[in-house]
Amino acid sequence: MIEGIGAAAGVAIGKAFVLPSWEWDLPDQKMDAVDLAKEFERLYEGIRTSKSEIQFIKDEFREMVGPEESSIFDAHLAILEDPEFMNEIRGIIERQYKAAEVAVKEAIDHFVTMFDLLDDEYMKERAIDIKDVGNRLLKHLLGAPEVTLPKDTQPYILVAKELSPSQSAHLNPSYVLGIVTMNGGKTSHSAIMARALGIPLVSGLESNLNLPVQTGDMMVVDGDLGKVYVNPEKTVTDHYKILRDEQRRRKEQLQVLASVDAVTKDGTTLRLAANISSIKELEAALKHGAQGVGLFRTEFLYMDRKSAPDEEEQYEVYRLIAEKAGNHSVVIRTLDIGGDKPLDYLQLPEEENPFLGYRAIRISLDWKELFKTQLTAILRASAMGNIKVMYPMISSVEEVRQADALLKEAMADLDARGLAYNPNIQRGIMIEVPAAAMIADLLAAETDFFSIGTNDLVQYVLAVDRMNEQIAHMYHPYHPAVLRMLRMTAQAAHQAGIDVSVCGEMAGDERSVPLWLELGIHQLSMSPQSLLRVKHRVLNTTASEATIVAQVCFGMSTGAAIEDKLTAANVSCTPAGPGRQ
Numbered sequence: 001m002i003e004g005i006g007a008a009a010g011v012a013i014g015k016a017f018v019l020p021s022w023e024w025d026l027p028d029q030k031m032d033a034v035d036l037a038k039e040f041e042r043l044y045e046g047i048r049t050s051k052s053e054i055q056f057i058k059d060e061f062r063e064m065v066g067p068e069e070s071s072i073f074d075a076h077l078a079i080l081e082d083p084e085f086m087n088e089i090r091g092i093i094e095r096q097y098k099a100a101e102v103a104v105k106e107a108i109d110h111f112v113t114m115f116d117l118l119d120d121e122y123m124k125e126r127a128i129d130i131k132d133v134g135n136r137l138l139k140h141l142l143g144a145p146e147v148t149l150p151k152d153t154q155p156y157i158l159v160a161k162e163l164s165p166s167q168s169a170h171l172n173p174s175y176v177l178g179i180v181t182m183n184g185g186k187t188s189h190s191a192i193m194a195r196a197l198g199i200p201l202v203s204g205l206e207s208n209l210n211l212p213v214q215t216g217d218m219m220v221v222d223g224d225l226g227k228v229y230v231n232p233e234k235t236v237t238d239h240y241k242i243l244r245d246e247q248r249r250r251k252e253q254l255q256v257l258a259s260v261d262a263v264t265k266d267g268t269t270l271r272l273a274a275n276i277s278s279i280k281e282l283e284a285a286l287k288h289g290a291q292g293v294g295l296f297r298t299e300f301l302y303m304d305r306k307s308a309p310d311e312e313e314q315y316e317v318y319r320l321i322a323e324k325a326g327n328h329s330v331v332i333r334t335l336d337i338g339g340d341k342p343l344d345y346l347q348l349p350e351e352e353n354p355f356l357g358y359r360a361i362r363i364s365l366d367w368k369e370l371f372k373t374q375l376t377a378i379l380r381a382s383a384m385g386n387i388k389v390m391y392p393m394i395s396s397v398e399e400v401r402q403a404d405a406l407l408k409e410a411m412a413d414l415d416a417r418g419l420a421y422n423p424n425i426q427r428g429i430m431i432e433v434p435a436a437a438m439i440a441d442l443l444a445a446e447t448d449f450f451s452i453g454t455n456d457l458v459q460y461v462l463a464v465d466r467m468n469e470q471i472a473h474m475y476h477p478y479h480p481a482v483l484r485m486l487r488m489t490a491q492a493a494h495q496a497g498i499d500v501s502v503c504g505e506m507a508g509d510e511r512s513v514p515l516w517l518e519l520g521i522h523q524l525s526m527s528p529q530s531l532l533r534v535k536h537r538v539l540n541t542t543a544s545e546a547t548i549v550a551q552v553c554f555g556m557s558t559g560a561a562i563e564d565k566l567t568a569a570n571v572s573c574t575p576a577g578p579g580r581q
Contacts, residue, residue: 001236002205004180006226007191010200011244012157012178013237016217016230019160019167026105026142030097039093043100046140047080053136054080072192074303079133085111101141108134128184132164157219168193178221180205180213180228186472198529202228254532258289262535268517268543272535273328273525275503279317282324285528289535292328292386294451294525295503296321298374299336307345308370314377322385329386331428331451331525332378334371334403336360336392355465360393365402375410382422390428390451395435400446403427432456432504437485440492450493451525454504458482476559477506478566483515483554490519501525510537511566517543518550540573 031039058073079085088110092103108130115127155177160167162183168190171179176199184190184203194201200223213219213230220229220240229236262270273294274285282293301309301317322330337343338359346367351357364371378389391403404427414421431437432453444450454477459465461482464475476482486502493500501523506512508530516524526534549569553562 001232002228002230004202004226004228005185005204006201006223007184007186007203008179008194008199008201008223010178010198010223011240011247012200012219012221012223013240013244014155014157014177014219016159016180016213016215016219017156018213018215019158019163026102027099028102031093031099033097036093036097039100039103040090042141043089043093043104046100046137049140050133050136051077051080054133075129076133079130080137085130101138104134104137104141128162128164128190131162135164157221159213159219163190171197171199173197173199178202178219178223180219180221202226254536255288257532257535257539258287260289260535260539262538264517264538264541264543264546266542266544269522270513270516270538271523272531272538273331273501273523274528274531275525276321276528279320279324281528282321285531286324288528288531290328290528290531292325293321293330294501294523295390296330296332297336298333302335302337302343305345308343308373311373311377311380314374315380318378318381318387319384322381322387325385327386329388331388331390332381333390333392333430334361334374334378335364338363355459361391361399361403362393364391365399365406368406371403372406372410372413375407376413379407379410379414379421379425380419382425383420387422388426388428388449390430390449392430392453393433393456394429394431394443395433397439397442397446400429400443404446428499430503431489432460434461434485437489440489441495444492444496444498447498449499449501450489452486452489452500452502452504452521454482454486454502454506457485457504458506461485476563477509477512478553478562479559480557480562482559483562486515487519487554490521494520499523508534510534511563511570513537513541514546514550514566514569515553517541518547518554537570537573542573546573 054073054076058077085107088107089100089103092098092106093100096103098106111130112127115130155175157178157180158171158176159180161181163179163181171193178200179190179194179202181190181201181203182205186203191201191203200221202221202223204226205228218231218237220227220232220237222228222240229240262272264270271291272289273292274282274288274290275295275297276282276285276293277297277300282290285293296318298314301314318330318332321332336359337346338348338354338357346363348358348363364374375389378387381387382389389407391400394400407427411421411423426448428449428451429436429443429447430453431440431443431450433456436443437457440450458475458477458479462474462476462479464471490500500521501507502516502521503525505526506515507524508526510530510533513534516522524534546569549565553565556562556565
């Protein structure tokens with residue numbers, strides 16, 4: 001048994017297929033000065049072909065899992081347009097008279113070494129992006145075949161030193177039972193993609209791997225506990241077969257709940273909606289029983305293009321979403337860019353700390369015409385369904401008032417054009433900044449509803465960048481400070497008589513259900529994949545008993561103790577779930 005990092009949950013049992021590493025046979029002779037122009041021509045042609053391929057892969061992957069995960073390939077396109085990377089390649093060709101492929105390989109090695117020296121696991125994993133893009137470019141310059149996954153074969157467990165995003169995008173869950181990588185961690189792109197595709201993954205085995213794995217070896221992959229077994233004993237395989245079958249049965253059982261309302265045993269109802277980025281994700285959510293959309297991330301309409309979408313394009317998307325949601329409500333969050341989601345055509349300034357910088361509502365209130373165009377499209381769609389509008393990253397009353405003033409201007413424009421809209425459209429805000437939670441009573445007087453974005457709220461309350469592997473263990477959603485912020489926000493909403501919901505990752509964690517019942521939060525929005533698990537938890541919960549558990553949690557002094565209490569309560573009330581030994 002070898003221990004690594006459980007990066008994507010689930011159990012896989014099967015034979016290994018070891019993916020060969022990239023190996024290049026590069027020319028070692030120097031070029032004549034007269035041939036340099038030809039080398040640059042080869043380089044630029046390789047770049048054009050590589051960009052076309054990456055865009056194709058991105059579009060293909062987007063169809064499979066949605067725009068958020070496929071945006072990984074934006075980083076690859078950016079590398080091929082990065083002046084520093086390209087200047088390094090051009091400099092080697094010009095100064096050292098080396099062939100284009102040699103220059104590319106040396107530039108890759110230079111940047112990968114630089115990234116690996118950084119004391120930051122997240123940046124080390126980004127070195128894989130550089131290698132992936134560079135190897136794609138080398139492939140075209142050398143006319144070499146791409147290292148590909150096997151086709152038309154029996155299902156297998158993929159073993160690789162590292163798995164590039166390009167290779168990850170071509171994974172077929174019907175054939176790839178599980179993945180094992182020597183490098184990488186929970187924040188690697190291969191981990192993100194594996195989770196999106198539902199493929200168990202254990203990574204980070206390089207320092208622990210004592211026995212070589214060969215194609216054909218029998219393997220067991222435990223993506224929950226981060227364990228890998230190579231040619232295990234029959235007792236181990238039998239144990240994991242039972243566990244795997246239990247997980248499959250549980251998925252089938254949960255699907256039956258799609259048409260059932262989320263009501264506790266003693267009659268408390270929770271409304272479970274979905275977080276989506278596209279119409280395709282909404283369709284998947286509705287199949288899992290989503291009661292509308294609690295968060296539509298509109299920024300993905302703005303990304304991967306040379307200019308912002310116009311009013312008509314946005315209106316068509318919002319209208320379609322409202323129609324597909326039927327009588328259920330659709331909460332449309334206005335543009336939330338900046339931080340980890342830049343837009344090239346806005347030419348936003350580079351920042352030392354973008355997550356605390358120029359982003360979300362701060363950008364919208366400066367780019368007024370851009371914001372008004374979106375508000376106008378949302379208003380027009382509100383005539384076609386139950387649409388609500390929500391402003392992100394609010395930290396002051398002034399921001400709400402400024403946003404509302406632009407909403408009124410958009411209404412006046414529509415009146416002048418004779419176009420229909422809902423004049424009483426509900427307006428809400430994201431509570432994701434500690435300042436907003438601290439003045440929740442003041443903000444409640446300005447808005448119709450709150451939606452608590454726990455992902456950013458936890459990050460800001462604890463001053464922890466969860467993408468930083470050195471401190472990721474300190475990112476604790478059940479920290480007492482976070483729970484106090486949740487209670488403060490919920491109390492302010494209840495006192496003002498406005499709705500309050502949760503749309504962050506905590507909403508999709510079934511262990512949190514007692515907290516919501518105690519806080520009187522009966523609306524949750526989550527990823528489509530979490531809907532049935534949370535519903536199962538609600539159906540097997542007694543609200544009166546759950547609130548007692550939550551009251552104990554609110555009196556505890558550590559996040560670990562609170563998490564243990566909620567985990568134990570979850571296990572005790574969901575006997576149908578597969579246990580772990």
